[in-house]
Amino acid sequence: MLTVIKKKDLRKQQILQAAIDVFGKSNFQSASISEIAQKANIAEGTIYQYFKNKEDLFFSIPAQKTESFCDELDLHIEGIHDAFNKLRKLTWYYLYFFKTNPDYARILMLEMRVNKSFFKSRTFGKVQVFNDKVLEIIKEGQEENFIRNDMKGHVIREVLLGFLEHRVTRWLLKEEKYDLLANYGEIFDLVFNGIKSPNAERRHM
Amino acid sequence: MLTVIKKKDLRKQQILQAAIDVFGKSNFQSASISEIAQKANIAEGTIYQYFKNKEDLFFSIPAQKTESFCDELDLHIEGIHDAFNKLRKLTWYYLYFFKTNPDYARILMLEMRVNKSFFKSRTFGKVQVFNDKVLEIIKEGQEENFIRNDMKGHVIREVLLGFLEHRVTRWLLKEEKYDLLANYGEIFDLVFNGIKSPNAERRHM
Amino acid sequence: MLTVIKKKDLRKQQILQAAIDVFGKSNFQSASISEIAQKANIAEGTIYQYFKNKEDLFFSIPAQKTESFCDELDLHIEGIHDAFNKLRKLTWYYLYFFKTNPDYARILMLEMRVNKSFFKSRTFGKVQVFNDKVLEIIKEGQEENFIRNDMKGHVIREVLLGFLEHRVTRWLLKEEKYDLLANYGEIFDLVFNGIKSPNAERRHM
Amino acid sequence: MLTVIKKKDLRKQQILQAAIDVFGKSNFQSASISEIAQKANIAEGTIYQYFKNKEDLFFSIPAQKTESFCDELDLHIEGIHDAFNKLRKLTWYYLYFFKTNPDYARILMLEMRVNKSFFKSRTFGKVQVFNDKVLEIIKEGQEENFIRNDMKGHVIREVLLGFLEHRVTRWLLKEEKYDLLANYGEIFDLVFNGIKSPNAERRHM
DNA sequence: AATGAATGAGAATTCATTCAT
DNA sequence: AATGAATGAATTCTCATTCAT
Numbered sequence: 107m108l109t110v111i112k113k114k115d116l117r118k119q120q121i122l123q124a125a126i127d128v129f130g131k132s133n134f135q136s137a138s139i140s141e142i143a144q145k146a147n148i149a150e151g152t153i154y155q156y157f158k159n160k161e162d163l164f165f166s167i168p169a170q171k172t173e174s175f176c177d178e179l180d181l182h183i184e185g186i187h188d189a190f191n192k193l194r195k196l197t198w199y200y201l202y203f204f205k206t207n208p209d210y211a212r213i214l215m216l217e218m219r220v221n222k223s224f225f226k227s228r229t230f231g232k233v234q235v236f237n238d239k240v241l242e243i244i245k246e247g248q249e250e251n252f253i254r255n256d257m258k259g260h261v262i263r264e265v266l267l268g269f270l271e272h273r274v275t276r277w278l279l280k281e282e283k284y285d286l287l288a289n290y291g292e293i294f295d296l297v298f299n300g301i302k303s304p305n306a307e308r309r310h311m
Numbered sequence: 312m313l314t315v316i317k318k319k320d321l322r323k324q325q326i327l328q329a330a331i332d333v334f335g336k337s338n339f340q341s342a343s344i345s346e347i348a349q350k351a352n353i354a355e356g357t358i359y360q361y362f363k364n365k366e367d368l369f370f371s372i373p374a375q376k377t378e379s380f381c382d383e384l385d386l387h388i389e390g391i392h393d394a395f396n397k398l399r400k401l402t403w404y405y406l407y408f409f410k411t412n413p414d415y416a417r418i419l420m421l422e423m424r425v426n427k428s429f430f431k432s433r434t435f436g437k438v439q440v441f442n443d444k445v446l447e448i449i450k451e452g453q454e455e456n457f458i459r460n461d462m463k464g465h466v467i468r469e470v471l472l473g474f475l476e477h478r479v480t481r482w483l484l485k486e487e488k489y490d491l492l493a494n495y496g497e498i499f500d501l502v503f504n505g506i507k508s509p510n511a512e513r514r515h516m
Numbered sequence: 517m518l519t520v521i522k523k524k525d526l527r528k529q530q531i532l533q534a535a536i537d538v539f540g541k542s543n544f545q546s547a548s549i550s551e552i553a554q555k556a557n558i559a560e561g562t563i564y565q566y567f568k569n570k571e572d573l574f575f576s577i578p579a580q581k582t583e584s585f586c587d588e589l590d591l592h593i594e595g596i597h598d599a600f601n602k603l604r605k606l607t608w609y610y611l612y613f614f615k616t617n618p619d620y621a622r623i624l625m626l627e628m629r630v631n632k633s634f635f636k637s638r639t640f641g642k643v644q645v646f647n648d649k650v651l652e653i654i655k656e657g658q659e660e661n662f663i664r665n666d667m668k669g670h671v672i673r674e675v676l677l678g679f680l681e682h683r684v685t686r687w688l689l690k691e692e693k694y695d696l697l698a699n700y701g702e703i704f705d706l707v708f709n710g711i712k713s714p715n716a717e718r719r720h721m
Numbered sequence: 722m723l724t725v726i727k728k729k730d731l732r733k734q735q736i737l738q739a740a741i742d743v744f745g746k747s748n749f750q751s752a753s754i755s756e757i758a759q760k761a762n763i764a765e766g767t768i769y770q771y772f773k774n775k776e777d778l779f780f781s782i783p784a785q786k787t788e789s790f791c792d793e794l795d796l797h798i799e800g801i802h803d804a805f806n807k808l809r810k811l812t813w814y815y816l817y818f819f820k821t822n823p824d825y826a827r828i829l830m831l832e833m834r835v836n837k838s839f840f841k842s843r844t845f846g847k848v849q850v851f852n853d854k855v856l857e858i859i860k861e862g863q864e865e866n867f868i869r870n871d872m873k874g875h876v877i878r879e880v881l882l883g884f885l886e887h888r889v890t891r892w893l894l895k896e897e898k899y900d901l902l903a904n905y906g907e908i909f910d911l912v913f914n915g916i917k918s919p920n921a922e923r924r925h926m
Numbered sequence: 927a928a929t930g931a932a933t934g935a936g937a938a939t940t941c942a943t944t945c946a947t
Numbered sequence: 948a949a950t951g952a953a954t955g956a957a958t959t960c961t962c963a964t965t966c967a968t
Contacts, residue, residue, distance in 0.1 A: 140962075251511065629890075661918050709924075712867065718919060769961080
């Protein structure tokens with residue numbers, strides 16, 4: 107029984123990997139099931155034994171990828187005790203992960219992130235796990251009084267993740283011609299200290 | 312002669328408006344030429360007298376919209392003499408514009424911004440006009456010593472525009488259920504002052 | 517009145533010449549009225565003032581061309597008194613004409629000659645003028661006892677014209693890469709003397 | 722496995738036959754895929770599982786037909802030992818074949834034979850097989866000193882095939898109103914003995 | 927469980943022709 | 948007489964999905 111389940115899972119992984127390859131090179135509408143089947147060395151019909159339809163297969167990609175992303179992230183953060191260094195590490199790992207998974211990056215940033223149905227899909231829940239993790243660290247930072255307390259944690263998170271997403275997106279659109287990690291320090295600096303001149307006074311709107 | 316030109320322009324506008332309606336409700340691939348023609352009350356073939364093909368029509372939308380966006384923006388900024396207030400006004404107008412043009416917002420943020428071909432298209436040049444304008448103001452701010460000088464202007468711009476784009480995108484994905492302008496002060500505050508606690512020291516990576 | 521007629525005729529010629537250019541480069545179905553209009557420097561609609569429709573324009577080409585072909589041929593044959601030399605000259609002029617009018621050659625050989633409607637069209641009559649001329653010469657040859665008398669003139673004509681058409685067609689399909697006139701003597705020799713060895717006896721089927 | 726291959730081949734034949742019917746009645750551009758599908762009692766899409774596109778289907782017709790033509794021809798020629806009788810039989814079979822396959826005749830003579838792309842297509846190679854066969858027989862005839870040796874074999878072939886093609890073409894354009902085989906002896910006689918009067922001397926140009 | 931042949935709806939684009947100006 | 952904007956029918960090809968084997 108166990109081996110059967112494993113076998114099924116293996117086949118699913120195999121299809122999912124082919125899907126990442128294919129969707130990553132084009133986009134949801136242009137990518138074809140037949141191409142994915144070919145890449146996975148199976149018949150087209152077989153895909154429908156594991157996924158309800160094309161959209162189901164597509165949305166299953168981030169569900170699986172987020173899981174491995176989070177697992178790995180946990181390992182990197184383990185042992186770090188202050189929120190500042192946790193966020194720094196997280197920033198680094200975030201960029202490192204997409205740099206080393208450009209196909210998936212394209213799928214997530216240029217397709218999913220911009221797709222209303224994805225946010226309503228079941229699989230979106232799994233992606234939220236990461237967001238929750240970030241929020242937790244930010245709240246820690248607020249408790250440690252290193253992150254401002256006059257705004258809710260999720261607003262703070264939006265600034266950080268929004269800017270990270272933006273960076274990765276630009277990099278993809280520039281066809282990955284430069285090193286995504288090159289000046290990642292800059293990013294955190296800007297988000298942390300803001301764009302204001304150090305000798306300028308704090309100002310609000 | 313003049314009236315003929317005007318007439319042709321009018322027809323083009325009419326098609327462009329129908330295209331915004333239709334593309335705004337779905338997306339490039341799903342939207343159909345026949346639907347656009349129907350909405351514009353013309354025959355399908357007529358569209359091809361004014362635009363080379365579907366993509367040309369699609370990419371012509373931001374070309375036209377950016378122009379009117381910039382013209383209007385100029386009026387709003389006129390008379391403001393310091394970079395801080397210019398940026399504040401720009402931030403406000405940016406959000407105001409997309410709040411009042413949600414169909415176009417969807418086209419620009421969820422389709423164009425994520426489309427490699429768009430960045431290579433001729434029409435992209437027209438969109439750059441706005442980006443140039445923002446860079447100019449930021450450089451002013453750096454000269455006025457209100458924006459940090461240790462980073463290049465276009466990096467600063469990326470933080471601001473990246474976050475604005477992110478905000479608009481979220482709002483669209485949440486189906487415009489809240490007021491995009493509601494707490495726009497927050498945005499500028501975060502970008503300007505950063506996420507760090509006021510009493511925390513400046514830190515870098 | 518006369519000048520008006522001439523003006524009309526001139527315009528017709530202008531369109532016809534553009535049509536030869538355009539139809540000669542592609543084929544009836546692929547060629548477009550708009551391209552012809554462009555080449556003739558007139559509006560599309562104007563063509564319909566001079567020709568009933570696309571087919572009418574198309575079929576009008578050989579009508580006009582055959583006329584000038586025959587006029588010229590008459591000049592070349594004038595003064596020649598025996599059928600042998602008349603046929604020899606005709607063969608030469610036939611190849612010379614198509615060599616110097618390749619666009620028209622393509623239209624006549626690759627399109628018209630193979631088009632059932634053309635043979636039924638009014639304009640086909642004008643093309644027959646040439647055929648009649650050839651038949652006349654052949655009959656002369658038969659009377660002079662230089663061409664065999666055991667077959668009807670039009671059968672003889674078919675051999676000659678059939679082979680000429682075939683030669684021109686091959687040349688066009690080979691993209692005019694060799695000189696159509698190069699070994700035209702060969703053609704007449706073969707048609708006249710047949711393919712049999714000189715010392716072989718005459719044989720029939 | 723064998724039956725599967727046979728089944729696929731059968732389906733291909735079925736489509737090819739429908740294509741001959743339809744292309745034979747009109748022409749490449751006018752014939753529609755939907756009509757062919759209808760005639761073959763299959764869905765339009767199915768055609769594209771067996772042929773790359775309309776042109777591929779079109780060009781596949783002579784590839785297949787030539788094969789069966791050549792096979793049959795071989796049977797007819799087998800046992801004939803001299804080139805004269807071989808050519809006589811070939812002439813007869815050529816006309817017989819097209820008389821009994823008028824749809825295909827129309828496709829080959831009125832469409833293919835006049836189509837530049839066809840001569841460049843891969844399928845044209847298969848048609849060449851027949852031409853090679855004819856050349857071989859002609860060379861035999863030259864060795865047997867029954868066909869003239871002062872000209873290359875392929876020039877001789879051109880006269881024969883050119884005239885045969887011409888005859889079939891005329892017959893098709895006259896809407897097959899007479900018997901193509903009726904006086905086929907005439908053809909060979911003319912090609913063999915030439916149009917010159919028997920008592921006229923051999924003359925060249 | 928796996929296959930892959932068959933489906934058939936769907937969409938962009940072209941272009942001859944018309945007709946109001 | 949000349950224009951050229953508008954038309955809208957017509958057609959190829961793609962591809963997700965099904966289902967009999």
